[in-house]
Amino acid sequence: MPIKRMLIANRGEIAVRIIRAAKAMDIHTIQAHSEADVDMLAVRLADEAVCIGPAQAAQSYLNIEAVVAAAKATKADAVHPGYGFMAENADFVRALDAAGITFVGPSADVIDRMGDKVAARLAAKAAGVPVVPGSKGRLDTVEEAVSVAAELGYPVMIKAAAGGGGKGIRIADTEADLRKMAPQAQAEAKASFGDGGLYLERAINSPRHIEVQIMGDGTDAVHYFERECSMQRRRQKVWEEAGASCLDQETRSHLCDTAVALAKAVNYVGAGTLEYLYDRETKEFFFIEMNTRIQVEHPVTEMLTGTDLVQEMIHVAGGGKLRKSQADITRNGHAIEVRLNAEDPMMQFLPSPGKINTLRVPEGDGIRFDHFLYEGYQVPPFYDSLLGKLIVHAENRDAAIALMISALEGLEIGGIKTTKPLHLALAHDASVRADDFHTQWLEPWLAAGNLKPTP
Amino acid sequence: MAQVLSPVPGTFYTQAAPGEPQFKQPGDSVASGDVIGLIEVMKTFIEVKAEASGTFKKFLVEDGAAINAGQPLAELEG
Missing domain, CATH: 3.30.1490.20 (ATP-grasp fold, A domain)
Structure with missing residues (x-):
């Protein structure tokens, strides 16, 4: 049954993103929000809104009973979980199943299986996905x-x-x-x-983090190519690209094809991501884990392949078949996303919630800004610091970096500190421009004082 | 009488974790730089430190309370 009324059980920029996708599909949108999020953009954009509890996420966005009750009270036939919060909570999915409400994502059993590291590793191995070689059991001598x-x-x-x-x-x-x-x-x-x-x-020295976007409808599955997400601080991605320029065509095909094999093996429904470590020296890649949700960095894949992944996952959740076959999915140019966080990169990334006094958003071909800001909005201190994602798309990586610099220069978020200076510095850095970095690169780069205050 | 003010908005905690003792009890001596509480802001924990020395009098907000930047969190004497 196609979805007609969808509750969005999330907040921030992803709630806005989901509402836009739903509206394009003529789905009635119901935004769940905490008491601290009454003024957020998604509440203003949605057809209706429902309060699910106090500011503390444990009592609102992470409260299974409250969210299911809100979905029932508003007669929602589906719930979109976004990412984070309850996006990979099998108990939440079971509670929705019991209420006869569709979860936009895979089944509770698939979430359980892929959420268990050992089970996920076994499923990956069985599907022919390489895993990090390790001893079979304990070693005593x-x-x-x-x-x-x-x-x-x-x-x-x-x-x-x-x-x-x-x-x-x-x-x-x-x-x-x-x-x-x-x-x-x-x-x-x-x-x-x-x-x-x-x-x-x-042990894989200086690995790159490469991940593959997949989409399944329960019988068939396809991939939407890979993303490069090695630029990380404290295991949080900072800057993401699609595709991964470090891969040759043969390695890319092998990586993506085995990801589809795993998705098909578990009858996957919805959007998912397989994460890998990649050894650039040996060209070997190893499965780390699968995320059974839409990811923060999905827009780079959307820009690369010209597909609305959020609409597609809603479509398959409503019982639809995949609308694009593998042959229909092509990659074009290069896309880069940077995460604008409410943090001061000059002060050890100290969080910086507060009021947005001014907002100037860059516009133009190949520029997209996914966010939840407006002038006068008070960014609350209770949730994560992601304000928005600036995404650019151009004919190649060099052109994308150049476009990112001009887009960042055209972006102004006044009133609070943001990570914009970090991204400008990265975009000008020789190693970044040469695509020569890995998951352990950014923290030493910061510690060495490469980020300097702009005069 | 000196007050310890919150450097950022967020959620204030008077103890390191549930079940742990409070950072300071009334009557405890406080040295400049002593941690008197934690603030959770955007999923990050920040230590609140005393900027003066003295004797701890009391917390002005409860454990787990939502607080604003600049809000008094505790009182010191002397």
Whole structure:
């Protein structure tokens, strides 16, 4: 059943983006909002609005009962979760299922399966998607570790089998390193976790983060090519591109085709992203995880392929078949997105909520600004700092960077601090312009003082 | 009498985590630079530090309260 009345269970720029897509499809829009978000742009644009609780996200945007009750009360036949909040919450999807309301995204079971790292890794392997080579089970002796490492190839990462997070991880470049580090790691694992078992995994030095956009309708699935998202600070993406210029055509095809195989294997419905680490030296890529939602950086793919991905995911959620076959999906030129956050990049990225006094948005061919701002709007302190995304599209990467510089110069968000100076500095940086960076690049670049106040 | 003011708007916490003791109790001595609370702003936690030394008198807002920039958060004596 095509969707007729859709509740948007999110806020900020993605709520605005979803409302625009829904309106283009003649869907009645109902914006859910917290008490702190009464004045947000999405509330003003939606056909109707419903309050779901106090400012604290735990009591509003993350409150399953409140959102389901709001959907029922407003007679919504579907809920779009956006990204973050409850976009990958299987319990939320089950609660909507029980109420007979469509979730714009995959099934609860697929969310569960892909949200579990081990299950996702197994599903990926079964579909022929390369995963980071690692030991099959726990390793109890140094000799076992040495023989497994010889199969995996150096450098290897030594982890505690019982551990979690990044604690106690060592990287061995050679067998001699491993023979020295393994006993230390065993002793530390025993002391920390009461279990000296080790786990080995191939270490990828200076990897690039590459991801593939997929879309499925439950039987068929297609890819919309890849994105390059290595520019990260504290694991948060800062600057994203489509496509990844570092890939050759053969590698790109292999990467995208295996992503489609995984999507088909799990009968995927909606928009999804497979994230990979890419080793530029060996041209190997390894699956890290799958995100079962629309991503912040989806506009670069929309610009590259000329497709409205948000409309397409709403269409398939309403039971529609994919409207584009793989052969219909082509890539054209190059797109770059930068995230404008309410943070002061000159002050360790201190958050900067507050009132928008002036707003000047750049316009022109190949320029798009997805945001939720207006003059006089008070950016609340309760949610994340993303204000908007400036996206440019041009015939090639160099032209896209040049267009990004002029678009950034034409963007003015007055009254609060934003990350605009960071993006201008990046766009002028020689390594960025040479496409020579990786996931560990930005933080040392910042620490070295490369971002200077503009006079 | 000195007041500790909030540097940013957000949510104020008088303890490092639920169940932990409060950063300061009435009567505690406070040195300049001591942490007296946390503010959650845009999913980031910022330490609120005393800019003067003295004796802690009381918090002026409750744990978990929404606060504005410049709002008094606590009082010190001496």
